[in-house]
Amino acid sequence: MALTGVLRPGFIQLRVLDMAASIEYYTKRIGLHVVTKGDDGRVYLKAADEFDHHSLVLRQADSAGLDLYAFKVRKDKDLDSFKKRVEDYGIEVDDVRAGEQPGIGRRISFVIESGHRIELYAQAEMSEPKPLIHNPDVWSVEPHGMRARRMDHALLYGPNIEKVLDFFVNVLDFECAERVDMPDGLLAIWLTSGMKAHDIAFVNHPEPGKFHHVAFELEDWKDVGHAADIITRYNISIDIGPTRHGITRGQTIYFFDPSGNRCEVFAGGYTYYPDNPTRTWDEKEVGRGIFYYERQLNEAFLSVVT
Amino acid sequence: MAMTGVLRPGFIQMRVMDMEASKEHYINRIGLHQVMEGDDGRVYLKAADEFDHHSIVLRKADNAGCDYFAFKVYDEATLDAYKKRIEDYGIEVDDVRAGEQPGIGRRISFVVPSGHRIELYATCEHSDPKPGINNSHIWSVEPHGMRARRFDHALFYGPNIDKVQEFFETVLDFRTPEQVDLPDGGLLGIWMTCGMKAHDIAFVNHPEPGKFHHVSFELENWNDVGRAADIITNYDISIDIGPTRHGITYGQTIYFFDPSGNRCEVFAGGYTYYPDLPTRKWDMDNVGKAIFYYERQLNEAFLSVVT
Amino acid sequence: MNEQRFNIDVENINAEFCGSSTGYADERVLISLERAQGFGKLKNLPKRLPVGCRRGGCGICRARILEGNYKRDPMSREYVTLEDEKEGLVLLCAIYPLSDLKVRLEPKCVKNLEVNSQSLEI
Numbered sequence: 001m002a003l004t005g006v007l008r009p010g011f012i013q014l015r016v017l018d019m020a021a022s023i024e025y026y027t028k029r030i031g032l033h034v035v036t037k038g039d040d041g042r043v044y045l046k047a048a049d050e051f052d053h054h055s056l057v058l059r060q061a062d063s064a065g066l067d068l069y070a071f072k073v074r075k076d077k078d079l080d081s082f083k084k085r086v087e088d089y090g091i092e093v094d095d096v097r098a099g100e101q102p103g104i105g106r107r108i109s110f111v112i113e114s115g116h117r118i119e120l121y122a123q124a125e126m127s128e129p130k131p132l133i134h135n136p137d138v139w140s141v142e143p144h145g146m147r148a149r150r151m152d153h154a155l156l157y158g159p160n161i162e163k164v165l166d167f168f169v170n171v172l173d174f175e176c177a178e179r180v181d182m183p184d185g186l187l188a189i190w191l192t193s194g195m196k197a198h199d200i201a202f203v204n205h206p207e208p209g210k211f212h213h214v215a216f217e218l219e220d221w222k223d224v225g226h227a228a229d230i231i232t233r234y235n236i237s238i239d240i241g242p243t244r245h246g247i248t249r250g251q252t253i254y255f256f257d258p259s260g261n262r263c264e265v266f267a268g269g270y271t272y273y274p275d276n277p278t279r280t281w282d283e284k285e286v287g288r289g290i291f292y293y294e295r296q297l298n299e300a301f302l303s304v305v306t
Numbered sequence: 307m308a309m310t311g312v313l314r315p316g317f318i319q320m321r322v323m324d325m326e327a328s329k330e331h332y333i334n335r336i337g338l339h340q341v342m343e344g345d346d347g348r349v350y351l352k353a354a355d356e357f358d359h360h361s362i363v364l365r366k367a368d369n370a371g372c373d374y375f376a377f378k379v380y381d382e383a384t385l386d387a388y389k390k391r392i393e394d395y396g397i398e399v400d401d402v403r404a405g406e407q408p409g410i411g412r413r414i415s416f417v418v419p420s421g422h423r424i425e426l427y428a429t430c431e432h433s434d435p436k437p438g439i440n441n442s443h444i445w446s447v448e449p450h451g452m453r454a455r456r457f458d459h460a461l462f463y464g465p466n467i468d469k470v471q472e473f474f475e476t477v478l479d480f481r482t483p484e485q486v487d488l489p490d491g492g493l494l495g496i497w498m499t500c501g502m503k504a505h506d507i508a509f510v511n512h513p514e515p516g517k518f519h520h521v522s523f524e525l526e527n528w529n530d531v532g533r534a535a536d537i538i539t540n541y542d543i544s545i546d547i548g549p550t551r552h553g554i555t556y557g558q559t560i561y562f563f564d565p566s567g568n569r570c571e572v573f574a575g576g577y578t579y580y581p582d583l584p585t586r587k588w589d590m591d592n593v594g595k596a597i598f599y600y601e602r603q604l605n606e607a608f609l610s611v612v613t
Numbered sequence: 614m615n616e617q618r619f620n621i622d623v624e625n626i627n628a629e630f631c632g633s634s635t636g637y638a639d640e641r642v643l644i645s646l647e648r649a650q651g652f653g654k655l656k657n658l659p660k661r662l663p664v665g666c667r668r669g670g671c672g673i674c675r676a677r678i679l680e681g682n683y684k685r686d687p688m689s690r691e692y693v694t695l696e697d698e699k700e701g702l703v704l705l706c707a708i709y710p711l712s713d714l715k716v717r718l719e720p721k722c723v724k725n726l727e728v729n730s731q732s733l734e735i
Contacts, residue, residue: 222529225558228599242532283648292535294545295539295647296647296650299653566670569666606660
């Protein structure tokens with residue numbers, strides 16, 4: 001299996017209301033590291049088990065939410081071919097110069113039908129801390145906080161999910177690992193660019209461009225439990241969990257950052273191959289799909305977004 | 307430290323409305339074993355990691371709830387001594403003949419001020435399956451279902467909790483590792499132990515006497531709590547809350563219901579208690595965190611849903 | 614699996630309409646109401662739906678059937694007496710719809726601590 005085109009989620013840029021509180025939260029609690037701070041005040045963070053320059057960008061603003069979500073592609077020429085395919089599909093593409101974010105090469109940027117800005121880039125410098133590569137120990141710096149290993153995926157809310165599905169599958173070569181169909185249409189899709197059960201997901205929602213959560217991967221269920229201990233110990237706002245998703249099978253907990261952006265830490269999830277069938281859920285059982293133990297949506301799942 | 311007096315929770319007798327569904331729940335799902343069925347239809351169950359004859363007794367009835375909770379004491383002389391102390395305290399004691407339950411010796415039986423029937427006994431046969439004792443393996447029969455290792459404790463709801471605490475402490479030699487205080491000086495709840503576990507029995511203040519909140523089974527670790535949660539949804543068992551943690555006792559836990567609506571808990575962990583340790587106290591402003599450490603508030607069911 | 618669907622209308626204790634759920638013939642009525650609550654379809658409930666043991670033992674989801682037919686599982690006689698049963702009182706967790714239903718919540722009355730009455734107010 002040659003892995004080409006879009007490799008993986010690269011970084012996500014989030015708006016925060018209080019930068020100092022957000023840095024404390026994402027570094028001391030989630031367990032990330034600050035790589036650098038930009039002249040414009042943006043703060044760049046990463047997990048110690050990631051090679052690339054950064055995976056989370058925080059921007060001080062007067063509202064919470066998502067600025068953009070960027071995927072790394074295999075080669076620079078992939079950017080050119082994706083640019084043409086996106087434009088041929090009828091979506092306008094902006095060029096973002098190399099260095100607009102430190103350590104990241106040129107990007108192409110476009111807004112999909114759900115109102116979210118998606119970007120692709122091919123070049124990223126590496127930064128410290130990162131995994132060792134010669135006679136490597138399990139970690140280079142001792143994990144702390146929730147011990148997040150990587151930025152893993154995001155769930156976005158907006159309209160026109162059928163068109164988003166068509167675009168990601170036919171233009172960006174993603175696969176749809178799972179979907180929820182309601183009597184009145186498609187409710188949600190879980191999309192993957194590789195072998196993870198999901199790299200990005202969408203839920204149908206009337207307001208465009210809304211943000212549901214960013215997820216960080218943990219090693220195991222024991223670490224999900226430890227994350228839950230941390231959440232209460234430091235009075236972090238909890239949404240739900242520890243629980244499990246029927247969809248993807250991830251063992252999970254949802255909570256909120258100091259600006260009200262929802263975060264997830266999770267462990268597990270099945271391995272997906274492109275010849276696997278799409279798993280489907282209907283209205284009767286969707287509660288079990290989202291929260292496998294509770295078997296019902298909580299009030300916040302369909303309504304609380306930033 | 308000489309361990310005397312009341313040793314541990316021995317067995318609990320519960321009322322169920324559908325015996326077949328209940329056996330399926332406690333045997334195939336929680337992971338207990340049936341020891342035997344009595345002539346009167348009562349069913350006797352145990353965990354494979356327990357030596358004693360049985361720890362759960364199911365009785366078919368037209369409502370759910372708990373008949374009584376029995377503790378095993380050190381020896382027959384201890385039983386006689388407790389009978390005198392309880393009567394001297396002003397509580398009437400009934401004698402229950404040996405063999406009223408198979409494998410169990412004579413019992414003494416009495417009702418505490420919360421309206422719950424508590425029993426003590428000293429003699430009990432062993433039954434299979436039980437832990438090996440000679441060059442033994444970790445288990446004699448392979449664990450199944452939620453892999454419950456033992457019947458661990460129960461939580462009861464009823465009035466006069468302050469009197470219950472005094473009785474258990476001064477007459478039965480229990481201690482109170484944790485309690486929740488009400489703003490007016492009374493008690494919302496008490497967690498009591500006869501040994502080194504953080505609790506063997508607990509009570510919450512409630513207007514109706516004799517109500518049953520949950521029976522609890524111990525698991526090996528948090529991974530088993532997660533597996534139990536998978537089982538609960540896979541077999542459409544009604545869930546209450548969890549996986550979560552208790553601030554009180556530190557236990558990692560999940561609450562769910564048996565086919566008659568009796569609440570069950572499986573949990574792992576909990577700190578070690580010694581009789582010289584202080585009582586940990588919670589006030590009502592923090593009771594949510596005390597009961598459900600992650601949610602930090604009680605769910606609607608905690609104070610109201612009992613059988 | 615029986616996928617036959619029915620509409621279930623819910624009234625609160627003051628006989629005010631709260632919303633509707635889609636119930637299935639093989640599903641406890643209370644579960645369909647929990648799902649409707651998850652989708653925000655029971656907005657007129659001042660408090661949450663009264664959900665307890667979901668297996669007929671605790672009495673929390675007691676309700677009166679105003680219209681429609683159903684089949685029933687065992688439910689505790691402590692909370693639904695024979696007389697209650699003749700009047701159409703049930704536990705919503707222990708009935709399955711055989712037609713569209715109209716139900717009014719009449720939960721078990723517990724006079725306990727303040728926390729308790731707050732959590733049960735519906």
